[in-house]
Amino acid sequence: MNIFAKAPRQPQGSLLQWTKSGLRSFAVLAALASTGFAARAETFPSRNIRLVVPFAAGGTVDLFARLVALEMGKSLGQSVVVENIPGAGGVIGTTNVSRAAPDGYSLCFCASGSTMLLPLMDSKVSYKIPEDLPPVGHVLRIEQTIIVNTKKGPNDLAGLVAKARANPGAMFYATPGLGTSNHLAGELLKIAAKIDVRAVHYRGESAAVLDLLSGQLDYMVASMSFAEPYSRAGELQVLALTGPSRWPNNASIPTIAESGYPGFDATTQIGLHASKGTPRDRIETINAAMNTALQSKDLREKFALGGATPQGGSVDDYAKFLQVETAKWDKVIQQAGIKLD
Numbered sequence: 001m002n003i004f005a006k007a008p009r010q011p012q013g014s015l016l017q018w019t020k021s022g023l024r025s026f027a028v029l030a031a032l033a034s035t036g037f038a039a040r041a042e043t044f045p046s047r048n049i050r051l052v053v054p055f056a057a058g059g060t061v062d063l064f065a066r067l068v069a070l071e072m073g074k075s076l077g078q079s080v081v082v083e084n085i086p087g088a089g090g091v092i093g094t095t096n097v098s099r100a101a102p103d104g105y106s107l108c109f110c111a112s113g114s115t116m117l118l119p120l121m122d123s124k125v126s127y128k129i130p131e132d133l134p135p136v137g138h139v140l141r142i143e144q145t146i147i148v149n150t151k152k153g154p155n156d157l158a159g160l161v162a163k164a165r166a167n168p169g170a171m172f173y174a175t176p177g178l179g180t181s182n183h184l185a186g187e188l189l190k191i192a193a194k195i196d197v198r199a200v201h202y203r204g205e206s207a208a209v210l211d212l213l214s215g216q217l218d219y220m221v222a223s224m225s226f227a228e229p230y231s232r233a234g235e236l237q238v239l240a241l242t243g244p245s246r247w248p249n250n251a252s253i254p255t256i257a258e259s260g261y262p263g264f265d266a267t268t269q270i271g272l273h274a275s276k277g278t279p280r281d282r283i284e285t286i287n288a289a290m291n292t293a294l295q296s297k298d299l300r301e302k303f304a305l306g307g308a309t310p311q312g313g314s315v316d317d318y319a320k321f322l323q324v325e326t327a328k329w330d331k332v333i334q335q336a337g338i339k340l341d
Contacts, residue, residue: 045078053109054093056086065109071293090114098127102277112269122340136272137290138311138318143224144242157240157259164195171197174208174220182221185242185266187336192261224307243267
């Protein structure tokens with residue numbers, strides 16, 4: 001036997017060809033299997049969702065966020081975990097969400113001050129809505145008030161406006177910070193009532209109220225939840241609400257709109273926002289959970305006690321609301337000449 005003889009040519013169904021064909025088939029099967037696995041893995045949500053509150057723990061916004069997070073978790077089947085990232089009037093926490101992975105697992109419980117107002121006043125703010133922080137849903141509005149020292153008066157909004165007109169440039173009102181929604185509400189009142197008063201800015205409502213109680217200030221723009229205990233104690237008097245409707249827990253307090261300034265509406269708005277590039281289907285899933293959460297009787301009762309009104313609605317409803325509000329406040333900011341940079 002000649003061991004150096006040429007080996008016969010492999011027939012059509014050779015081992016080599018079978019191996020290549022088998023590898024191709026295996027690759028196709030593996031791809032299909034991995035696609036199925038990915039689809040199962042992409043079920044949303046499949047883990048905890050991070051809800052960033054861009055303010056310190058224990059504050060009004062933080063307390064509302066925890067109520068909403070608890071109820072949303074029930075609908076989503078996953079925990080919604082609140083993470084406080086305070087600083088720079090809400091900008092630090094809001095920026096954190098805008099730069100997070102676009103997967104729906106990072107949300108911002110954002111106040112209108114950081115989403116709408118600050119980007120209009122400070123060119124150094126790196127994000128814009130809606131492009132960098134896609135709207136998810138309108139959660140609530142926080143009622144604001146015009147409050148005065150009970151001993152100093154006056155007793156109603158008409159009296160306050162009359163006093164301001166009689167003493168142009170001589171009256172002072174307090175805000176919890178330059179560029180806050182409280183500050184903008186105060187500026188809108190100045191424009192609507194045609195009065196010349198000066199804003200004094202503090203670091204928070206607690207610092208401002210001390211000077212109001214001591215008689216150094218004429219009035220203050222404060223959240224209803226903050227003003228209500230002082231009103232109950234008889235130390236401060238609530239002259240009017242800045243929102244579109246009366247507060248159910250004390251329907252005797254009129255709104256500014258019904259006190260001679262129709263259409264006046266200046267409240268703190270809270271909404272959910274996602275990271276840039278988050279898929280629309282995930283945003284819709286979160287929106288549905290938010291709307292379900294807002295139907296909770298317990299949540300609505302606690303909102304009312306805290307001076308908040310639940311909102312709700314679709315993603316597009318919130319996007320349109322933000323567009324209208326941004327245009328309104330941009331006009332107020334330009335007219336008041338407010339710049340932070």
